[in-house]
Amino acid sequence: MGKKLLMKGNEALAEAAIRAGVKGYFGYPITPQSELLEYMATNLDARGGVFLQAESEVAAINMVYGASGTGTRVMTSTSSPGFSLMQEGISYMACAELPCLLVNVVRGGPGLGTIQPSQGDYFQAVKGGGHGDYKLIVLAPNSVQEMADLVYLGFDLADKYRIPTLILSDGALGQMMESVEFPEYNVEEHLVDHSSWTTIGRENGREQHYITSLHLLSEKMEEINIHLQDKYKIIQKNETRFESIQTEDADILIVAFGLSSRSSQKALELAREQGLKVGMLRPITLFPFPTDEIKHLAQIVKGILVVEMNAGQMVEDVHLSVGNNIPIDFYGRMGGMIPQPDEIVEKIKDLSKQVKI
Amino acid sequence: METTREGIVCNNLDQMDVVFERTKVLHDTPTSYCPGCGHSVAHRLIMEVIDELGILENTIGVAPVGCSVFAYHFMNVDMQQAAHGRATAVATGIKRVLPDKIVFTYQGDGDLAAIGTAETIHTINRGEKIVIIFINNGIYGMTGGQMAPTTLEGDVTSTTPQGRNTLIQGHAIKITEMAAIMDGAYYVTRQAVNSAIAVRKCKKAIKQAFQNQIDGKNGTNFVEIVSNCPSGWKMTPIEANRKIDEEVIKYYPLGDLKTPPKGA
Numbered sequence A: 001m002g003k004k005l006l007m008k009g010n011e012a013l014a015e016a017a018i019r020a021g022v023k024g025y026f027g028y029p030i031t032p033q034s035e036l037l038e039y040m041a042t043n044l045d046a047r048g049g050v051f052l053q054a055e056s057e058v059a060a061i062n063m064v065y066g067a068s069g070t071g072t073r074v075m076t077s078t079s080s081p082g083f084s085l086m087q088e089g090i091s092y093m094a095c096a097e098l099p100c101l102l103v104n105v106v107r108g109g110p111g112l113g114t115i116q117p118s119q120g121d122y123f124q125a126v127k128g129g130g131h132g133d134y135k136l137i138v139l140a141p142n143s144v145q146e147m148a149d150l151v152y153l154g155f156d157l158a159d160k161y162r163i164p165t166l167i168l169s170d171g172a173l174g175q176m177m178e179s180v181e182f183p184e185y186n187v188e189e190h191l192v193d194h195s196s197w198t199t200i201g202r203e204n205g206r207e208q209h210y211i212t213s214l215h216l217l218s219e220k221m222e223e224i225n226i227h228l229q230d231k232y233k234i235i236q237k238n239e240t241r242f243e244s245i246q247t248e249d250a251d252i253l254i255v256a257f258g259l260s261s262r263s264s265q266k267a268l269e270l271a272r273e274q275g276l277k278v279g280m281l282r283p284i285t286l287f288p289f290p291t292d293e294i295k296h297l298a299q300i301v302k303g304i305l306v307v308e309m310n311a312g313q314m315v316e317d318v319h320l321s322v323g324n325n326i327p328i329d330f331y332g333r334m335g336g337m338i339p340q341p342d343e344i345v346e347k348i349k350d351l352s353k354q355v356k357i
Numbered sequence B: 001m002e003t004t005r006e007g008i009v010c011n012n013l014d015q016m017d018v019v020f021e022r023t024k025v026l027h028d029t030p031t032s033y034c035p036g037c038g039h040s041v042a043h044r045l046i047m048e049v050i051d052e053l054g055i056l057e058n059t060i061g062v063a064p065v066g067c068s069v070f071a072y073h074f075m076n077v078d079m080q081q082a083a084h085g086r087a088t089a090v091a092t093g094i095k096r097v098l099p100d101k102i103v104f105t106y107q108g109d110g111d112l113a114a115i116g117t118a119e120t121i122h123t124i125n126r127g128e129k130i131v132i133i134f135i136n137n138g139i140y141g142m143t144g145g146q147m148a149p150t151t152l153e154g155d156v157t158s159t160t161p162q163g164r165n166t167l168i169q170g171h172a173i174k175i176t177e178m179a180a181i182m183d184g185a186y187y188v189t190r191q192a193v194n195s196a197i198a199v200r201k202c203k204k205a206i207k208q209a210f211q212n213q214i215d216g217k218n219g220t221n222f223v224e225i226v227s228n229c230p231s232g233w234k235m236t237p238i239e240a241n242r243k244i245d246e247e248v249i250k251y252y253p254l255g256d257l258k259t260p261p262k263g264a
């Protein structure tokens, strides 16, 4: 570990990406992620990479596509409306199995919405987002430290599985300042040999490589789909990450990710002070979702409260994990509002009464 | 040599001089193009140029959606298939991280001058050091003959059944002229492939464009090729090629639109 620095989330993420060996960054300005773009503009070229401000998010993601096809570590970052514009390109990358790091510093929507933080893009992030059956690996930081840590993991997983990996952050995590330490990371040790498929010219007369997502024969296209689904199953099995907080003796389980897990953790402390046994499960990977762990905890606790900054999106995945075995309640704020700890405590109390604790 | 019903049969091949050989940079396979389609000729010219310039080992091509979406099955170079309209963005990504490689795009008019207009303009405006090959056949070939941004006034397509009316559908776009006025453009030319002479000139222009990139010239090399679409135009290849001479190049005159100043 290096020394502790005080940084904005967006800047910590950008610095981590440079330390993780990113060689190409293509992006377009949008609040609340612009610091990330600006950090890259200021630092990346001097540290051995290429920064380019694209003419749109559509162009940016396609630049990422091209650069990724050469086996280079590349990334882009944006916020919600820009992420919508990137979906076609991301779908192409998922099918062509091109690794890259994507960052969505989510703001409140729909539409142009607000620049305040939100988790309203959960469905878009974990259910595909663009056309066709595909998934991204989705990582959800809840601190400036994790804004950095998950970058290294994100690049490594992207390379390992040849998959676009998304960091789903939000406007508050991007803007807030906290202390951060950058871990030791030797880029060379982490780079994967992609030379069997990259398009860099037919060196030494080797056979042609091409990158495509077009397979007109249905039989072939189904084969590609089966291959992708098999890959997602392996990812589901091997890469699920979560944090459990005081779940051992919990009667009520909060499930929350990202920024809303911070308010929820505070609520957990307040509730415990009032004698309520509350625990929390925080998914760090949203895909793969910690289904097994939630299913397991559902056998121990009496009720589940899902807290999100949206109208109730991850709660559907909790339902899918648990079924109707125990009550599942939801508390959400929208449009850039952040759920407050005392509001969550009230919800915990309501649920406690309902399950007769 | 004897003449049979199958044509001319040569019995003593080894005594003849080879005057033409198919370049190995083309895959030895039939293309998916309709008979008489200009795409085939354009493919051959580009591959011959890559062969002659000896750049096969460091060239990467990008072909987006359009009739030439399977270009990688015909062009035996490393290639990326791009989303509709995004070829120059993809090429930018490649060239920026691998500036020493030779990168080219191969795009139809719908791709380059409609859905991909922003990418086209900004790629040239940045002066990306790539070659853009722009196949202008005045129609959407792949999707079955709809109006393209380059469809001439009055021309009938499946989405202009009464003929293109400029008051309603606007004008045939002159994107190559737009390219030529941009500071980022290094070499801009309009060629055709509808006659032997045109093909020879076109090849020379393509070679120039690639040579500029090899020499690291500062800016984008843009080669428009006025082509045909016999199927979409509902003409025989001969009629289609005649239309190019009689109508298309009146509106889209051939020749260089921007050449670098001497010594540049």
Ligand SMILES: Cc1ncc(C[n+]2csc(CCOP(=O)(O)OP(=O)(O)O)c2C)c(N)n1
Residues within 6 Å of the ligand: B065, B066, B067, B068, B084, B107, B108, B109, B110, B111, B112, B135, B137, B139, B140, B141, B142, B143, B148
């Ligand atoms: C986003 C998107 N919109 C529409 C299409 C359908 N589409 C495929 S090719 C094409 C037009 C191709 O015309 P052009 O670029 O002129 O090439 P040509 O086929 O004439 O060679 C269209 C509209 C698509 N593939 N993707």
Ligand code: SF4
Residues within 6 Å of the ligand: B032, B033, B034, B036, B037, B038, B039, B067, B137, B141, B142, B228, B229, B230, B231, B232
């Ligand atoms: S549809 Fe037109 S452009 Fe496409 S291959 Fe046939 S003739 Fe060529």
